[in-house]
Amino acid sequence: MTDLLERFRAGERRALARLLSHVENRTPFGIQAERELYPLTGRAHLIGITGPPGAGKSTLVAGLIREARRQSLTVAVLAVDPTSPVSGGAVMGDRIRMLDVQSDEGVFIRSVTGRGRGGGLAPALCAMAHVLDAFGFDLVLLETVGAGQDDVDVARLADTTVLVLVPGLGDGVQSLKAGTLEVADIFVVNKADLPGANQVVRDLQVMQRLMVGAAEQAPILSTVATTGEGIDQVLRAILEHRRQLESHGQLTERTQRRLLAEARYLALEALADQLDEVLETLPAEDRASLETRQLDPRTLAMRLIERLRLSFPASRS
Ligand SMILES: Nc1nc2c(ncn2[C@@H]2O[C@H](COP(=O)(O)OP(=O)(O)OP(=O)(O)O)[C@@H](O)[C@H]2O)c(=O)[nH]1
Ligand SMILES: [Mg+2]
Known part of the structure; x- marks a missing residue:
């Protein structure tokens, strides 16, 4: 795999094509490569x-x-x-x-x-x-x-x-x-x-x-x-x-805005994934109390947020 990065750095187009697939599919290697190449961008x-x-x-x-x-x-x-x-x-x-x-x-x-x-x-x-x-x-x-x-x-x-x-x-x-x-x-x-x-x-x-x-x-x-x-x-x-x-002097500001938007997307995705996981393990009582009006959706939403394990996954499939 490091070989692929080397060939990429040497300007080999087949290495570029393969690396793009890794990055597109977010393989662990793709994510690692993205990080390593970022300073070159x-x-x-x-x-x-x-x-x-x-x-x-x-x-x-x-x-x-x-x-x-x-x-x-x-x-x-x-x-x-x-x-x-x-x-x-x-x-x-x-x-x-x-x-x-x-x-x-x-x-x-x-x-x-x-x-x-x-x-x-x-x-x-x-x-x-x-x-x-x-x-x-x-x-x-x-x-x-x-x-x-x-x-x-x-x-x-x-x-x-x-x-x-x-x-x-x-x-x-x-x-x-x-x-x-x-x-x-x-x-x-x-x-x-x-x-x-x-x-x-x-x-x-x-x-x-x-x-x-x-x-x-x-x-x-x-x-x-x-x-x-x-x-x-x-x-x-x-x-x-x-x-x-x-x-x-607006290019710097625009670039920062663009990269922040990208980081926001990635963070949102990771949060949404974890939220789905939390929802899957939601106790049956909570579902029931929603329906019997003992628990309102907003209060449950707060509880869901509290239960998020705030960490970033290494890869996503
Ligand atoms: N008359 C005319 N037709 C055009 C012009 N530019 C493109 N077309 C035709 O419009 C059709 C669509 O062109 P595309 O370049 O594929 O359009 P696109 O916006 O990339 O389409 P999608 O990616 O499917 O959204 C084709 O049949 C082109 O030949 C133009 O300036 N004049
Ligand atoms: Mg098109």
Whole structure:
């Protein structure tokens, strides 16, 4: 196993792939490796690409890879592929086949499924992003479908978050879930070749006047991801966003916030697991007293907290 870490440090891609699996599945070795590699992280630019199913995120990511390579930047991608094919979007692999990157050492792509993994998606993605960062990639792109709360949170785990919107979103921009717009550092209106794209841009401009925070000033860019139109501007805006954070002294604060959010996720997961264990061994009298109204749920909740054994598990399955 130490051999695997050595080969990873030597830049061997097969070692990277295997280590990612360990980290994704949270094997004891993966958890140990994460800790050992952590001091090597902090150099990569983490970029979240989020948006509704089928918005063209993967196509945009493929375009960003091409553009980044043109500038000699190395790129790793973690793509959370949809577990059901409802979106009509192709999986990352299909998009990437359009690129000629199979033999390019500067590109690494990994699909992450929502299933068959211990723990939530966000902490797994964070851990995998750390590994890619430690390996030395300049850019680490996280593609997630912005539909659930989990994904909004994933977006917060990046240095720069790009929200991809398209014409024809039902009621338009207004119908997006609360909190979705606020995570954006950059808005991309993709499928600008389709009717209604200009309306989405105008709607965003109107919304921005009502917003406070980063999204208030986020650039709004139009793209046709399938032809590559406008993608160079998206990459420029992404790189510029991080430069701005840096020059205004906000990068440190943002990074701290991001890493704290990651620690919070992990702590919450460990607590939830232990809570479930405590609940499993709950005395039958307690269940009965709840039902006979002698014990109220809040009082029981306090007792449950008292019974948590507050320690962190070595691994999780
Ligand atoms: N007309 C048009 N179609 C596009 C554009 N970009 C992407 N598409 C098409 O939209 C469909 C979905 O593209 P994907 O890149 O797979 O979208 P996605 O957001 O990654 O989808 P999920 O990962 O499933 O949420 C594909 O058929 C693309 O060819 C565009 O700019 N214009
Ligand atoms: Mg996709």
